[in-house]
Amino acid sequence: MTDKKEIRCTLSVLVDNEPGVLARVIGLFSGRGYNIESLTVAEIDDLDSISRISIVTCGTPMVIEQIKAQLRRLVPVHDIDDLSDKSFHVERELALVKIANTGSSRIEALRIAQSFRAHTIDSTLDSFVFEITGNSSKLAAFISLMRAIGEVEIARSGVCAMSRGKISNLKQREDML
Amino acid sequence: MEGNTETKLKLNGADAILKVLDEQGVEVIFGYPGGAVLPIYDALFKSNSIKHILVRHEQAAVHAAEGYARSTGKVGVVLVTSGPGATNAVTGLTDALMDSVPIVCLSGQVPTHLIGNDAFQEADTTGITRPCTKHNYLVKDVQKLCSTLHEAFHVARTGRPGPVVIDLPKDIQLSECEYVSRQDRHGRRYKPSTDPDKNKIIQVAKLLVNAKKPIIYGGGGLINSGPEASKLLKELVHITGIPTTLTLMGLGAFPCDDKLFLGMLGMHGTYEANLSMYNCDVMLNIGARFDDRITGNLKEFSPNSKKIHIDIDPSSINKSVAVEIPIVSDATFAMQELIKELKKLKFERAENRIGVWLKQIDEWRGRKCLNFTQQGSVIKPQYAIKRLYEKTKDIETYITTEVGQHQMWAAQYYGFSKPNRWMTSGGLGTMGYGFPSAMGVQVAHPGKLVIDIAGEASFLMNMQELSTVAQYKLPVKVFIINNQWMGMVRQWQQLIHGGRYSESYTESLPDFKALAEAFGLVGLRAESVDQLDGVIDQMISSKSAVVCDVQVSKDENCFPMIPSGAAHYDMLLSSEDKQKNSVSQDGMVLV
Ligand SMILES: Cc1ncc(C[n+]2csc(CCOP(=O)(O)OP(=O)(O)O)c2C)c(N)n1
Ligand SMILES: [Mg+2]
Numbered sequence: 001m002t003d004k005k006e007i008r009c010t011l012s013v014l015v016d017n018e019p020g021v022l023a024r025v026i027g028l029f030s031g032r033g034y035n036i037e038s039l040t041v042a043e044i045d046d047l048d049s050i051s052r053i054s055i056v057t058c059g060t061p062m063v064i065e066q067i068k069a070q071l072r073r074l075v076p077v078h079d080i081d082d083l084s085d086k087s088f089h090v091e092r093e094l095a096l097v098k099i100a101n102t103g104s105s106r107i108e109a110l111r112i113a114q115s116f117r118a119h120t121i122d123s124t125l126d127s128f129v130f131e132i133t134g135n136s137s138k139l140a141a142f143i144s145l146m147r148a149i150g151e152v153e154i155a156r157s158g159v160c161a162m163s164r165g166k167i168s169n170l171k172q173r174e175d176m177l
Numbered sequence: 178m179e180g181n182t183e184t185k186l187k188l189n190g191a192d193a194i195l196k197v198l199d200e201q202g203v204e205v206i207f208g209y210p211g212g213a214v215l216p217i218y219d220a221l222f223k224s225n226s227i228k229h230i231l232v233r234h235e236q237a238a239v240h241a242a243e244g245y246a247r248s249t250g251k252v253g254v255v256l257v258t259s260g261p262g263a264t265n266a267v268t269g270l271t272d273a274l275m276d277s278v279p280i281v282c283l284s285g286q287v288p289t290h291l292i293g294n295d296a297f298q299e300a301d302t303t304g305i306t307r308p309c310t311k312h313n314y315l316v317k318d319v320q321k322l323c324s325t326l327h328e329a330f331h332v333a334r335t336g337r338p339g340p341v342v343i344d345l346p347k348d349i350q351l352s353e354c355e356y357v358s359r360q361d362r363h364g365r366r367y368k369p370s371t372d373p374d375k376n377k378i379i380q381v382a383k384l385l386v387n388a389k390k391p392i393i394y395g396g397g398g399l400i401n402s403g404p405e406a407s408k409l410l411k412e413l414v415h416i417t418g419i420p421t422t423l424t425l426m427g428l429g430a431f432p433c434d435d436k437l438f439l440g441m442l443g444m445h446g447t448y449e450a451n452l453s454m455y456n457c458d459v460m461l462n463i464g465a466r467f468d469d470r471i472t473g474n475l476k477e478f479s480p481n482s483k484k485i486h487i488d489i490d491p492s493s494i495n496k497s498v499a500v501e502i503p504i505v506s507d508a509t510f511a512m513q514e515l516i517k518e519l520k521k522l523k524f525e526r527a528e529n530r531i532g533v534w535l536k537q538i539d540e541w542r543g544r545k546c547l548n549f550t551q552q553g554s555v556i557k558p559q560y561a562i563k564r565l566y567e568k569t570k571d572i573e574t575y576i577t578t579e580v581g582q583h584q585m586w587a588a589q590y591y592g593f594s595k596p597n598r599w600m601t602s603g604g605l606g607t608m609g610y611g612f613p614s615a616m617g618v619q620v621a622h623p624g625k626l627v628i629d630i631a632g633e634a635s636f637l638m639n640m641q642e643l644s645t646v647a648q649y650k651l652p653v654k655v656f657i658i659n660n661q662w663m664g665m666v667r668q669w670q671q672l673i674h675g676g677r678y679s680e681s682y683t684e685s686l687p688d689f690k691a692l693a694e695a696f697g698l699v700g701l702r703a704e705s706v707d708q709l710d711g712v713i714d715q716m717i718s719s720k721s722a723v724v725c726d727v728q729v730s731k732d733e734n735c736f737p738m739i740p741s742g743a744a745h746y747d748m749l750l751s752s753e754d755k756q757k758n759s760v761s762q763d764g765m766v767l768v
Pocket of ligand 1: 579580581582583584606607608609631632633634635636658660662663664665
């Protein structure tokens with residue numbers, strides 16, 4: 001608990017998809033000086049309008065516990081899963097990588113893309129756009145290789161994550177307003 | 178409006194709002210009108226179930242609601258208009274958030290179709306108040322109006338209480354909705370847990386009776402938990418014989434004259450309380466949050482103790498101080514269980530069990546850290562408060578304060594023995610809190626003695642409310658400890674900034690006696706010690722609101738003091754102490 005070493009942590013937060021909920025979560029992080037490495041959000045249940053927010057953050061174990069407790073305090077937050085607690089969880093991120101180059105490095109780009117199993121989703125005479133999914137370190141490796149052989153433009157989705165195995169179900173839905 | 182609570186009752190928004198308030202048991206609203214809340218004011222005009230107190234500034238409305246809430250345990254209700262009405266309320270809301278006061282604040286908003294258009298008196302109220310409320314809402318669909326309001330009350334009063342804002346566009350107030358009653362509201366999101374983990378309670382009981390140097394450290398959670406918590410604390414202390422200290426927010430939860438009471442702890446706490454915290458081997462924290470005013474230098478905070486923390490708010494636990502036994506619970510429930518477990522255990526009486534510790538504490542007490550000598554004719558501020566206490570202790574009295582030295586002296590020299598009798602701005606330290614707060618207390622307790630122990634500078638921040646107390650004949654007493662300085666600022670400048678008194682003198686003070694009289698109230702003044710008792714007597718017996726200008730010595734400092742960043746053993750007990758412990762560079766940056 002009093003460990004001073006920072007750890008990386010992926011949180012999956014189920015919230016009511018109501019106005020201001022994202023601002024509330026982000027405001028909590030900025031107001032209290034917590035880190036956000038990545039944050040993604042989208043509605044996952046349109047019937048009950050529930051969204052899942054995946055947050056990658058880092059901090060000492062004490063700060064991580066604080067972050068969870070502070071999130072839990074927010075009224076629209078239903079459930080928080082600390083995925084790093086569990087040895088079983090999957091994480092994926094998607095990136096679009098545009099590379100502009102010509103000649104032999106253009107062919108090299110295609111080869112690297114192939115070995116990373118990236119898809120070519122657009123091509124002009126002097127550029128490609130690759131789509132790549134994987135964990136964040138795979139994306140980072142791919143991007144750094146691309147940078148070495150051309151001019152690069154990048155869009156990343158941020159991390160999406162969930163636990164493996166059994167369904168983590170929502171608390172009673174009658175909770176809804 | 179009356180009678181029929183059957184479902185399918187159709188009302189316009191404004192009437193529905195009042196009906197919800199009524200159903201939630203609201204007796205009084207503190208508010209100020211404006212264009213965006215006129216439909217609600219119109220509904221109020223026609224209703225007679227709810228009283229409205231017209232304040233003179235929206236900040237005061239929130240503080241008044243806080244005073245009402247803190248002295249009764251009920252939710253305080255505020256009504257303000259859009260734009261400037263809402264922004265004026267922000268200080269009060271932040272104050273209520275920091276001190277965990279249940280407030281529901283209704284704010285008007287421009288009609289939904291104009292939101293985002295920079296309309297007249299439009300402000301992004303939910304955006305502005307998001308970080309200073311426990312939760313807030315913008316109602317955009319009139320069919321959700323009633324359930325949102327009911328939920329707002331639930332959120333404000335449940336768990337760790339706090340302020341909730343509901344922003345109400347004007348068109349919503351005017352359109353028709355189906356009324357939803359309190360019990361028909363679907364679902365209950367937000368269900369904080371309030372029951373302690375029994376196994377941990379058993380552990381705590383054993384720890385407490387086996388400790389050699391135990392201490393109980395209680396906070397505002399004891400007050401928020403309700404009067405039962407204070408009774409249980411007394412029982413807990415008497416069963417175990419463990420010495421007990423309280424935070425500024427906790428004062429009143431334990432009788433000040435009990436011999437196991439160590440006084441307040443923290444930056445201006447007693448020598449015995451702070452040294453006991455430093456030296457203890459088991460610390461039981463009930464409803465306090467290891468605030469920086471309490472801990473001083475964290476690295477040196479009670480280094481050798483096992484710590485138990487009972488708090489209803491999980492985010493207060495292990496925030497700044499790591500504890501061995503965290504217990505998420507309402508203070509009342511936790512103490513009920515703890516007392517049950519203690520009664521099952523066999524343990525020796527305190528004298529035998531922890532006699533050495535108690536003797537040590539008595540030695541610290543022997544320093545008499547709150548001693549002062551009143552000599553000459555100039556009134557010492559400590560003496561003024563001591564006399565006020567002695568003259569009011571047998572009357573049911575409610576005390577509020579402003580912020581500064583007088584606040585700390587009030588905490589040190591006024592004795593509290595019951596909960597909900599002491600209202601002070603602890604977390605935010607808001608100058609201007611005390612007077613409007615006293616107004617709210619007086620509204621809740623007509624006929625009782627309500628005194629704002631004030632500093633002259635703080636009083637100037639919300640003195641417009643003299644008009645309110647005159648209008649509603651609220652006999653609030655303002656007892657100004659007038660040292661002509663922003664005393665607390667001057668003290669820091671003296672001790673930390675080489676005596677460079679930059680902008681801390683309160684120039685051009687009004688004649689407070691004449692000021693009171695200008696509002697048709699009673700003004701009193703005490704200029705020398707021989708006038709003090711008479712003036713206090715007159716103030717207490719007056720049926721009117723009174724402003725009592727007590728002119729005290731100007732350069733008195735508030736001791737004991739743990740300078741920012743120092744440890745509990747590094748207390749300054751008098752001005753002479755300052756030479757040997759100068760404030761560190763690290764401490765200098767702290768507030
Ligand atoms: C709204 C606000 N502004 C500034 C401060 C900083 N501050 C703390 S105490 C103090 C001086 C208070 O003076 P006074 O009310 O005369 O009380 P005294 O310390 O003299 O008893 C100031 C300016 C504050 N607490 N609140
Ligand atoms: Mg002053």
